[in-house]
Amino acid sequence: MNTTKWHVPAVNPFQSDFQKESSRALSFFTYAPYDSQSYVTRMRHVSKQSYPHRNLLADALHTYNQDIENHEAALDMIEKLRESDSLVVVSGQQAGLLTGPLYTIYKAIDVIQLARQTSAQLGVSVIPMFWIAGEDHDWEEINHFYQQTQTKEIRKVKIKAKHIGKHSATDIAVEQADMLRVIEDFFAEETETDYSETIRCCLEETARCSHTLVDWFALLMARLFGSHGLVFIESSLPIVRQLEQPVFEQIIRENEKMNEALLQTQADLREKGYPEQLDIQPQQANFFFYEQRERVLMERVEGGFQSKDGGNVYTQTELLDILEEAPERFSANVVTRPLMQEHLLPTLAFVGGPGEVAYWAYFKKYFAAFGYEMPIVLKRTSVTLMEGALEKIREQKQVSYETLFTRFTDWKNEWLQSLDDQGFAQRFEQKKRELKMQYQDLLQDIVAYDQGLAQLAQKNVERVVQDVDFMQKRTKEAILYKHQVEVDRVLRLEQAIVPQENWQERVYPIFTYLNRFGPDLVDRLVTTAFERDGSHHVVYL
Numbered sequence: 306m307n308t309t310k311w312h313v314p315a316v317n318p319f320q321s322d323f324q325k326e327s328s329r330a331l332s333f334f335t336y337a338p339y340d341s342q343s344y345v346t347r348m349r350h351v352s353k354q355s356y357p358h359r360n361l362l363a364d365a366l367h368t369y370n371q372d373i374e375n376h377e378a379a380l381d382m383i384e385k386l387r388e389s390d391s392l393v394v395v396s397g398q399q400a401g402l403l404t405g406p407l408y409t410i411y412k413a414i415d416v417i418q419l420a421r422q423t424s425a426q427l428g429v430s431v432i433p434m435f436w437i438a439g440e441d442h443d444w445e446e447i448n449h450f451y452q453q454t455q456t457k458e459i460r461k462v463k464i465k466a467k468h469i470g471k472h473s474a475t476d477i478a479v480e481q482a483d484m485l486r487v488i489e490d491f492f493a494e495e496t497e498t499d500y501s502e503t504i505r506c507c508l509e510e511t512a513r514c515s516h517t518l519v520d521w522f523a524l525l526m527a528r529l530f531g532s533h534g535l536v537f538i539e540s541s542l543p544i545v546r547q548l549e550q551p552v553f554e555q556i557i558r559e560n561e562k563m564n565e566a567l568l569q570t571q572a573d574l575r576e577k578g579y580p581e582q583l584d585i586q587p588q589q590a591n592f593f594f595y596e597q598r599e600r601v602l603m604e605r606v607e608g609g610f611q612s613k614d615g616g617n618v619y620t621q622t623e624l625l626d627i628l629e630e631a632p633e634r635f636s637a638n639v640v641t642r643p644l645m646q647e648h649l650l651p652t653l654a655f656v657g658g659p660g661e662v663a664y665w666a667y668f669k670k671y672f673a674a675f676g677y678e679m680p681i682v683l684k685r686t687s688v689t690l691m692e693g694a695l696e697k698i699r700e701q702k703q704v705s706y707e708t709l710f711t712r713f714t715d716w717k718n719e720w721l722q723s724l725d726d727q728g729f730a731q732r733f734e735q736k737k738r739e740l741k742m743q744y745q746d747l748l749q750d751i752v753a754y755d756q757g758l759a760q761l762a763q764k765n766v767e768r769v770v771q772d773v774d775f776m777q778k779r780t781k782e783a784i785l786y787k788h789q790v791e792v793d794r795v796l797r798l799e800q801a802i803v804p805q806e807n808w809q810e811r812v813y814p815i816f817t818y819l820n821r822f823g824p825d826l827v828d829r830l831v832t833t834a835f836e837r838d839g840s841h842h843v844v845y846l
Contacts, residue, residue, distance in 0.1 A: 306829055308842050308844050311710065311841050312841075314711070317663065323663075333574070334665070335669060338837075339838065344427060348392060348429065363384065366383045366537075366538060370527070374514075376534075378532050379536050379537075381534070382432045383432075392653040393433075393652050396412040397435055397437065400521075401446075402463075403816050404529070406810060406813065411687070412657075414835075416656055417831055419683070419837075431653060439475040439539045444477060450813070453800055465479070477517055478517060484515065491816065504820050504824060507525070507824070511525050530831075545649070546632040548649055553635045554625060556641060556644075557592075557610075559675070563674065564605075589604055593637070594610075594634060609621055640664075643679075652680040686842060687842065692801070710808065714799075714806055725784055733777040733780070737774075741770065745766070748762040
C-alpha cells in the first residue's frame with residue numbers, strides 16, 4: 306500500500322523529547338527504543354531470567370485461544386513460548402465495541418511486525434501478543450463507537466448492559482439481541498458494498514458466541530489477526546491470577562517502598578520540567594480488590610488497606626491470607642499491570658500509545674526496587690487511512706498535512722469566511738454598531754423624559770439588533786448554499802480525517818473501512834512497511 310509520513314510535533318514536552326530520543330526523556334527508560342543494539346542487550350538480559358511457568362502459561366493460552374477460535378498460526382506461536390530462549394512483544398487495550406477505535410488495530414499490527422523483524426534480527430522466536438484488559442470497569446469507555454451517518458453527521462452508537470456498577474467488563478453480561486441490534490444500527494448507516502455480507506456474517510457469528518463485550522472483542526480480534534500469529538491473553542484468566550500471586554504478595558508487603566520510588570520519579574520528572582503524567586499520591590496502594598464482585602481501588606490506611614470509597618479495613622496479614630486462598634480477588638492498576646507483564650512474559654518490548662509511554666516513565670525505579678528491569682518501550686504507529694476522493698479534496702484545497710492534522714478547524718473557519726467575497730459579515734457588524742449608536746441618542750432622550758420607559762427602551766434596542774442578526778444569519782446561509790458542493794467536500798474531509806477535532810484513529814472503528822475496502826484490508830496493513838520513528842503515516846486506499 307502506498308504511504309507517506311509526516312513528523313507530528315508532540316504537544317506534551319515529554320512525548321516530544323521521547324520521540325526525538327532526547328537523553329533527558331530516555332533517562333527514565335532502560336533502553337533507547339530505536340537503537341537496534343537495545344534489542345540485543347535486552348535479549349541477553351531476558352535469557353538470564355527464569356520463567357519456570359512457560360509450559361503452564363502456554364497450556365492456558367492454548368486453551369483460551371482455542372476458545373476464541375484463534376487461527377492455527379497463533380496456536381503455533383503459543384508453542385514457541387515453550388522454547389527457553391523465545392521472547393514476546395506485547396501490546397494491549399480495553400475490549401471496545403466493534404474492537405474500539407482504529408488505534409487498537411494499529412497496536413496489533415505493530416506487535417506482529419515488530420515480532421517478525423526482531424525474530425529475524427535476533428535469531429530466536431519472538432511471539433506477538435495482545436493483552437486484553439478485560440478487568441477494566443470503566444464501562445463508558447468501551448460501550449460505544451462513532452460512525453459517519455448518511456446525513457453527514459457523526460453519531461455515537463452505544464450498547465446496553467445490566468448491573469454495571471464497578472464490575473469488570475468480563476463480568477458485565479450483554480444480551481446477544483443487543484449485540485445484533487448494534488450490528489443493524491451499524492449497517493443502517495453504511496453503504497452496501499460487495500463486502501457487506503461478509504462483514505455482517507463475521508459480526509453476527511461472533512456476537513452469537515459472546516456473552517460479554519470482552520468475548521466479542523476477543524473473537525473479532527482473533528478473526529482479524531489470528532492468521533498472522535497474534536496470540537491473545539486476557540487479564541482475568543485464572544492462570545494469570547495464579548501466576549501473578551507472588552507479585553501481588555510483594556506489592557502488599559512492600560507497598561510503601563513502591564510508592565516511595567514512584568513519588569521520587571514524579572519529583573525527578575518535575576525537576577526536568579515535565580508535566581505530571583500520572584496522579585501519584587502517598588497513600589495509594591496501586592492495586593484493585595474485589596469486594597462483592599465489584600472492583601475497588603485500594604489505599605494504605607492506618608492499620609492496613611481500605612478501598613478508596615471506604616469500606617472494610619484489611620490488615621496486611623489478612624490480605625496475604627486472602628491472596629493465598631483467592632488470588633482472583635486481586636487486580637492490577639495502571640502502575641502495577643506492567644510489572645505483572647514483566648513477571649509473566651519474557652518480554653522483549655512493549656508497544657503503547659503516547660499516554661502509555663508517558664506512564665512507563667514512572668516505572669524504572671520501582672521495577673528496579675522490586676528486582677525487575679523495564680523492557681524496551683515503543684510508541685505505537687500512528688496512521689490515517691486516506692481515501693482517494695479525500696486526497697483529491699485535500700490537494701484541490703491546497704491543505705498541507707500539517708494544517709490538516711494540527712489546525713484544520715482554524716483553516717476551515719478561515720476558508721468559510723473567504724466565501725463571503727462581498728464582505729457581508731463585516732458590513733452587518735458595522736451596521737449593528739451604527740444602529741446602536743444612532744438609536745441610543747433618541748432612547749436617552751426618551752428615558753430622560755420618562756424613566757419608566759428605560760426597560761422597554763433596552764428591549765427595543767435588542768429587538769432591532771435581533772432583526773439584523775436574523776438577516777445576517779439568512780445571508781450567511783445563502784452564501785453557504787451558493788457554495789454547497791464545495792462546503793460539503795470540505796466537511797467530508799473534516800469528518801473523515803479529523804472528526805470531532807480529533808484524529809481518525811481515535812474515533813472510528815475498523816469495520817467501516819472493512820465494509821468499504823474489503824475484509825483483507827487488515828492483511829494489507831500488516832504487510833505495509835511502517836517506519837518506527839515516531840512519525841504519523843498516511844495510508845492511501
